[in-house]
Amino acid sequence: MQKNQIPGNILCVRIHLPNSAFLGNIDSFLRSFDPSLPDELIITSNNKWVSVHPMVIAMVAALGKDISPDKIKVEAFEARSKHYFERIGLFKFLGKDSGISITVHDPSGRFIPLTKIKNSTQQTKFLTEMIPLLHLADNPKQAEPIQYIVGELVRNVIEHSQAKDGAIVCAQYYKKSNTIRIGIVDGGVGIKKTINKSHAASDDFEALRLALMPGITGTTSREGGTAENAGAGLFFIKSIAHVNRDFFLIYSGTAMFKLLKRSSDEEISLQSNPINDRHSKQKGLPYWNGTVVGIDIALDDTQEFSVLLDLIRNIYSTSIRERRKEKYRKPRFT
């Protein structure tokens, strides 16, 4: 972890962008810096080549957004990587001049640059523009789950996070793996504070576990949620990732849950309790103020959305019935 206390109590955070940081190997990156409210930010990178998940770029953008550009230093970027980060909008987002000039091409088919979404109007506009940008307009089977995931995640941020800058979103298409990778990050109150309005999560990981379960929302302790919240959004997204054999990661406070990829011979088995999914977890990570979500959507493996909904319907109803049975108490006659 890199956190340097400079005389005068200024908190300087150094982030090193490694050669590779994707959802499968992200853990060491998450442990490598302390994201708690830095005053100064130094960004360095691997001197050969940097290839990172859009979630990583959105995290750096979220950390830098409240820091004056003159307190942000960008060091030792290898030229080709620097071009990439310029194109995806990181330097612009941080208010830094990268010192390089590029011909800005239409980003269609490659990426969605860093975008801040603060309200419903901006969200609707983003969701409309996103699919053509990723060249998926003629392929609803692939577009539907992506639009669904981004729609639900961004709305979660707008409604629950209390993040003053809303959601920071970034996505990239990877030709070699035919995969779209998406990062959605906020600097809000985090999952634990939201869930604990109506539940009693003892730590950040328990809060993540509850948030991923169907029918559990921070807005009420009742099954079925409120008029506006059902507590189903994250469960749906985890389920989409499971069915499509994709990574899904959520990090908030000091905890991380990562749904691991389902192997091709492993049967689809949706779980209401994320602990029963094939996953990895981290507790005691550096504290992230807010929530970080990363997801990969492999386009080759995309299942029909309606098939997926059948599976979700089944497990959702079963899960709520089981929880009601658990709560059911018979009178005790002695």
Place this chain on the structure above:
Amino acid sequence: MIKIKLLPIAGHFAENKDKAKELRIKRINPALKKGDSVELDFSGVTSATQSFIHALLSQLIRQYGIDVLDKIDFKNCNETIKKIIEIVTDYMQFRE
């Protein structure tokens, strides 16, 4: 019967819960209160989130009971929208 077209309100991808809530409060609920039936026409809407459908229907089911579904016609729904409506009406029947 009150007929409501969703497309001009919610767009092709129905995800804005604020619009769903507004539609429920300003048009659907007043019609049901008067004893009218409601037709929700989804033609042109290609997809919807569970959050949108929940914001549209869950409070009506709480308020009037599940029999309220006898008063609502869901017209021109594609497979995705049908299934999301079924998920929401399912779990609302198992609620506390």
